[in-house]
Amino acid sequence: MTHQIIMAGFGGQGVMSMGRILAEAGLKEGKNVSWLPSYGPEMRGGTANCSVIISDEPVGAPTVTEATAAIVMNRPSLDKFEKDVLPGGHLFINSSLIDRKATREDINVYYIPANEIADELGTGKIANMVMLGAYIKVTNAAKEETIMEYIEEIFSGKKAELIPLNKEALKRGADCIK
Amino acid sequence: MAKELWKGNEAVAEAAIKAGCRFFFGYPITPQNEIPEYMSLRLPQVGGCFLQAESEVAAINMVYGAAGAGARVMTSSSSPGISLKQEGITYIAAAELPCVIVNMVRGGPGLGGIQPAQSDYFQATKGGGHGDYRIVVLAPDSIQEAANLVQEAFDIADQYRNPVMILGDGMIGQMMEPVEFTEVKKRQLPEKTWATTGLRGRKEHNVVNSLFIDPAVCEKHNQKLFAKYAEIEKNEIKVEEYNLEGAEIVFAAYGTVARIVKNAIKALENEGIKAGLIRPITLWPFPKANFYKAAEMPNVKAFLSVEMSMGQMVEDVEISVKGKKPVYFYGRTGGMVPTPKAIVEEAKKILGGAK
Numbered sequence: 001m002t003h004q005i006i007m008a009g010f011g012g013q014g015v016m017s018m019g020r021i022l023a024e025a026g027l028k029e030g031k032n033v034s035w036l037p038s039y040g041p042e043m044r045g046g047t048a049n050c051s052v053i054i055s056d057e058p059v060g061a062p063t064v065t066e067a068t069a070a071i072v073m074n075r076p077s078l079d080k081f082e083k084d085v086l087p088g089g090h091l092f093i094n095s096s097l098i099d100r101k102a103t104r105e106d107i108n109v110y111y112i113p114a115n116e117i118a119d120e121l122g123t124g125k126i127a128n129m130v131m132l133g134a135y136i137k138v139t140n141a142a143k144e145e146t147i148m149e150y151i152e153e154i155f156s157g158k159k160a161e162l163i164p165l166n167k168e169a170l171k172r173g174a175d176c177i178k
Numbered sequence: 179m180a181k182e183l184w185k186g187n188e189a190v191a192e193a194a195i196k197a198g199c200r201f202f203f204g205y206p207i208t209p210q211n212e213i214p215e216y217m218s219l220r221l222p223q224v225g226g227c228f229l230q231a232e233s234e235v236a237a238i239n240m241v242y243g244a245a246g247a248g249a250r251v252m253t254s255s256s257s258p259g260i261s262l263k264q265e266g267i268t269y270i271a272a273a274e275l276p277c278v279i280v281n282m283v284r285g286g287p288g289l290g291g292i293q294p295a296q297s298d299y300f301q302a303t304k305g306g307g308h309g310d311y312r313i314v315v316l317a318p319d320s321i322q323e324a325a326n327l328v329q330e331a332f333d334i335a336d337q338y339r340n341p342v343m344i345l346g347d348g349m350i351g352q353m354m355e356p357v358e359f360t361e362v363k364k365r366q367l368p369e370k371t372w373a374t375t376g377l378r379g380r381k382e383h384n385v386v387n388s389l390f391i392d393p394a395v396c397e398k399h400n401q402k403l404f405a406k407y408a409e410i411e412k413n414e415i416k417v418e419e420y421n422l423e424g425a426e427i428v429f430a431a432y433g434t435v436a437r438i439v440k441n442a443i444k445a446l447e448n449e450g451i452k453a454g455l456i457r458p459i460t461l462w463p464f465p466k467a468n469f470y471k472a473a474e475m476p477n478v479k480a481f482l483s484v485e486m487s488m489g490q491m492v493e494d495v496e497i498s499v500k501g502k503k504p505v506y507f508y509g510r511t512g513g514m515v516p517t518p519k520a521i522v523e524e525a526k527k528i529l530g531g532a533k
Binding site: 020023024027032033034035036037039040059060061062063065066 | 519
């Protein structure tokens with residue numbers, strides 16, 4: 001099984017970290033992984049995206065042009081990447097910020113009000129983890145426990161108080177999937 | 179040591195530290211900035227020296243100086259910056275000094291763009307600076323291979339007293355992949371008796387120089403250099419052959435593009451077309467014999483060089499194949515990356531015509 005994921009949004013929405021967290025979890029589970037960021041004159045408010053691959057086989061092209069899933073955090077990202085999802089693939093739309101529906105009918109579409117949920121949890125910054133929770137619930141690309149294992153490693157000391165918040169965000173995202 | 183996720187640029191820098199590199203001189207440019215950034219953090223920790231020079235020209239001449247004193251030294255840049263370094267590189271090659279130069283290639287010509295490219299192949303493998311000289315060019319296709327090759331690059335440089343270039347593309351620099359820093363087998367290296375470290379009891383000064391004003395002496399020096407390059411061609415070729423058995427079409431690709439080609443090979447196989455790949459890991463010395471051997475295989479109908487350029491390595495493929503089979507080219511450039519699908523289409527078009 002090979003998961004080829006595109007994650008995209010505004011700079012500052014945590015798109016790069018979401019990809020990194022997923023890749024780290026994949027690696028922990030003994031999978032072959034790659035994380036390829038868009039790079040350039042990007043800044044807070046600009047657009048950012050990354051391609052993540054999690055596979056049982058060695059990773060070939062690190063670029064994702066045929067995505068098994070796409071997570072889009074804002075409207076420009078939906079406009080840009082909807083076409084790149086393989087037929088039968090999954091598209092996760094941040095419905096808090098995206099005012100249109102998907103046009104494709106040959107893919108599975110999930111509308112996640114990620115920012116509303118994140119605001120309920122106390123910080124809009126956690127919207128990425130809400131999306132990630134929904135994504136792993138549908139695809140099983142990585143286990144929630146493995147993601148939390150990595151989160152516990154990076155949030156040590158004073159930042160440890162953020163661990164339960166991340167866990168809750170993953171759960172709330174997963175709950176959006178019926 | 180377990181595998182950890184490393185960004186290409188940082189893995190390259192850490193590999194250099196592990197190989198004993200203690201001097202780094204550079205000047206910022208995207209997409210390789212994490213190399214100097216990482217070096218600025220790590221070198222002071224291991225008693226080394228990081229210096230951000232006032233320009234690329236200054237940086238490469240600092241490399242010249244440190245190499246002359248026998249230090250393990252590295253510089254890194256991206257395409258326009260590497261162009262600026264060419265004068266220093268030819269001086270270092272002429273003076274027969276070891277150093278490692280990293281080029282994370284971006285779109286050109288001119289200032290070009292900042293997205294990944296392979297359009298510096300000619301510059302890296304055919305000279306770059308003036309005069310008759312060669313540098314060893316290593317082209318990793320993954321972060322793990324980059325980490326290994328950087329470590330070996332310092333040994334190759336020391337063994338032959340010659341600059342070695344790591345030629346990546348923006349993706350190799352920016353991508354994260356699992357890396358395990360394994361001990362790369364260390365070579366038996368000659369002592370640096372030529373280094374300018376003071377007299378130390380000797381009677382004669384060591385002199386590092388690239389000026390040979392007497393034409394007879396200058397010619398002799400060239401001949402000496404080329405005897406060395408012949409040794410390198412004999413000993414140092416690295417290449418991966420993939421899926422050649424029964425292949426109707428053989429791709430030539432290096433670096434990240436070789437991985438995209440592997441996806442295309444799988445897709446072609448699903449359509450009942452057998453395709454193979456020759457991936458040069460050393461771009462100079464070029465694995466000519468591997469291509470010639472493949473050209474002699476009766477099953478091989480054609481070669482297709484796939485590059486992120488307008489067609490550069492394809493010329494070396496043509497030289498290697500010696501007209502035995504047709505050689506085609508497909509490329510994207512300026513920061514555009516070829517897709518597996520487009521490569522599949524191109525291969526099918528060629529096989530349709532070649533039959």
